[in-house]
Amino acid sequence: MNASATIRERRTIRKFKSTPVAQEQIIALLNKAASLYETDGTPSWRCIYYDSLESRQRLAGSMLAKLKESRFGKFIPNKMTDFYSKQAIEIPAHLAFITESANTRRQSDENYAAVCSIMQNFQLLGWEQGLGMLWYTDPLIMSETFFKEIGLQNGERFAGLLSIGYYEKVPRARKRTPAEQKWTMIGGDDYPHPHTNADILPYSPQSILEMLNEAVYAPNDGMREPWRFVYASGGDAAAKLRSLQGSSSTAFLLIVAKEESDLHKQEEDYAAVCSLIQNFQLLAKANLWHVYRTIPEWTYSREKCTPFGIRPQERIAAVLEFGEDIRRSSSASTPPTVNVTQR
Structure with missing residues (x-):
């Protein structure tokens, strides 16, 4: 495909x-x-x-x-x-x-x-x-x-x-909001430069944003676009995520979903966010990226989510981990x- x-x-x-x-x-x-x-x-x-x-x-x-x-x-x-x-x-x-x-x-x-x-x-x-x-x-x-x-x-x-x-x-196509307008970067501006570690270059904020701008073409009722993105690759934020995830991944992307008070809209919006994440994973695989998707237990704790800027009536729908040395291989899973x- x-x-x-x-x-x-x-x-x-x-x-x-x-x-x-x-x-x-x-x-x-x-x-x-x-x-x-x-x-x-x-x-x-x-x-x-x-x-x-x-x-x-x-x-x-x-x-x-x-x-x-x-x-x-x-x-x-x-x-x-x-x-x-x-x-x-x-x-x-x-x-x-x-x-x-x-x-x-x-x-x-x-x-x-x-x-x-x-x-x-x-x-x-x-x-x-x-x-x-x-x-x-x-x-x-x-x-x-x-x-x-x-x-x-x-x-x-x-x-x-x-x-x-x-x-x-x-x-005719309907326009999507650019991912840049729904993007937050946390953890400081300490992303490595090209000459320090070329292996992790694909996972720079710009390259991830480029891929997200394709992934946002996901089906969602009424074009509510109920998502936003929190990126961390350095500083305390990335260190905390590595600890929570039990991971040594290079960079993290939190896919955040809006939670409507209407339960039906909430379910529809979650389905839309899942479709966006799947789009992103298909694109990542086509580009030979190493990306791992999880829905970890800690994301259900408001106290643990707050330090990453998660607002009331929002939830983390998935954590995407990037890097060559990903601790588990999803490619070996049974379809x-x-x-x-x-x-």
Whole structure:
């Protein structure tokens, strides 16, 4: 995959051709998407696939159940519900992504980050084959009827619905805020000069910013761009991070996510930040960078996050470590198992 071009060119698609999408193509893309996500663990996730007319009709009905059953349902014209139903039915394929929840917030976040990252990989890989997608998590579809249709079980979490098809035309790009405007550097200006240690040159603030300016082309509802970046490579800040991480890494990048009071927006924003991080990792891998991603336990402590400038209603979504001598090798991890059920 040409990560740089594909990340910038991918668009959210809402109008699709009627051309069917082969199930074999979907399975192949899912396997590739899973292999591109690097992690120490083996997160459990699965997909429910809808491609037949009958299954898409059933899915469309479940997506409208909450709206129809609401106290306002009887006031909604049939023409309106028929229009939304027809839209969902005419899209050639849908994939519902489900991941395991967990007893701890950290493990739950790791599982959710994994499935969101795989969904982003899947969108990028599909785009290169002419497939467009819509990542759908609207609260209006969240109902007992919908969850029963996708077979959501106790101990599971719905991550999103990807509507899939060959796109009619590519929408115009929407501008992203430059990463420089969401960037903070801490720890002092003691980054080594070229003649002192050439091995760590790729991880300079400027080179990381250049890569972030591509990674920010991540899907996010309403273009809220709920992220910012805190960089540390020297001084007390980097020393403290090395201690917290148990690491000797050259430089660190904290990916900070905004936390809305609305829980649904909060979840959507976390998915967007996970997609941005995955974009960054794909770009880093293409450039042969040594980057390691963690969601460490200490990031759930407000007291430990405050020294790095983390504000109220923010959280650290991930810590990225840079350097040749990274203590663990994520490349040796086992790709998440692909489990697809056809409805």
